[in-house]
Amino acid sequence: MIPTEIIRVLQRIDIGSLSVRKTVSRELSQLDEKTLLTLPEIVERALGVDHPELAKALHRLAVLYHSRDNMEKAEFLYRRALDTAERAFSEPNMEWGLMMNNFGRALYDQKKFTEAEVIYKQAINLLRLAIGPKHRKLATPLSNLGNLYRDQNQWELAESMYQSSIVIMVEALGPLHPRVVRAREKLAAVKLRNPGISSWPHL
Template structure:
């Protein structure tokens, strides 16, 4: 076996794996600085022992890009994604699950930047590769479908977006049950789509279900909770329910500020929404 001949490489892969798992746990809790530190340690270990072009290095770079995206450090995310892309392309060729995961994330980055047109080709390619490899009923494929749906919704392509959201939601609920994180994220995004279509009653139902799941699974101070609070506040404001909207905005602002800092795009966007409401109320 290879690791018996190369114990240093085996131990490096094991060490990187342990660090990455710890980092992923921190990421899921919204502890972005801790996740960044742990991914950084894994990256340095893998680069030193395995070499800068090893696929493990590419995988860690891909994860690090996710952290940078959540932190609002979009240029840094793009740099590490581009480096990971070159590694995967050289090691695996044009079609691989590693490259599909990267396409998913690069689409998500462009969506976060508000550049959905640029993100759509990445998202479509990632979905295509993983659907061919894993089948349409696989939860990772459902995540790809949901990611593409969000990008399409951002471009006003709502019919295709809704079809993909509901397809993803069916898979998530069947495999994970009704209270999984992926279910909550999809409910939130589907709620935003319904709100854009003027289906406000359905949108509120989806938002409140998403919020309940997120609070239960992630705790009340996670930035994902704040995202749904902000969306629900936007809906309440559109219905002239200003007092309720103000409470929701304020709670979202406290979470965003504590978890992401005052300069993060989500904090600033929520703050602008809150100021617009309170200025109007006055």
């Protein structure tokens, strides 16, 4: 039997933004570490090793540790979640794509740029197949990949990713949304750093 209090809390973790709200953090703090870490085994015994809910539970637990900057546990759980997802999901879906993107972010946060690039690209491909090329959820992994290229001084690639992300966000949120404004600021900063700026139009 899966403890209902753990399920209730994990379901409220925002896998789309790697955030754990204060109320959720407070509830999680009341659960002991051993209980949290045994959750995957509890779910596995209840539902089986190839069940989609196991992949989702592992994903949310990974996001929890990621939000706490416990990268060793987060990376381990992301890898388990993705391994389970490959067996559990019969076709691409948004959960799987977001899982891949969050794992890429965990690698990026540890400066494992080579693997992070591969994972981000896989996340983008998964999400395109699952939800289409213009869905707003694609904006984040595109921007994340842009950040990775920016940090490696690959200005043209960073600019391309940011542009693609902005196009999606403008369509979904409108040109004046704060996320769009921040994205344009990042794009402008990349263009200023690029040696070929003289050939680019003013933003």
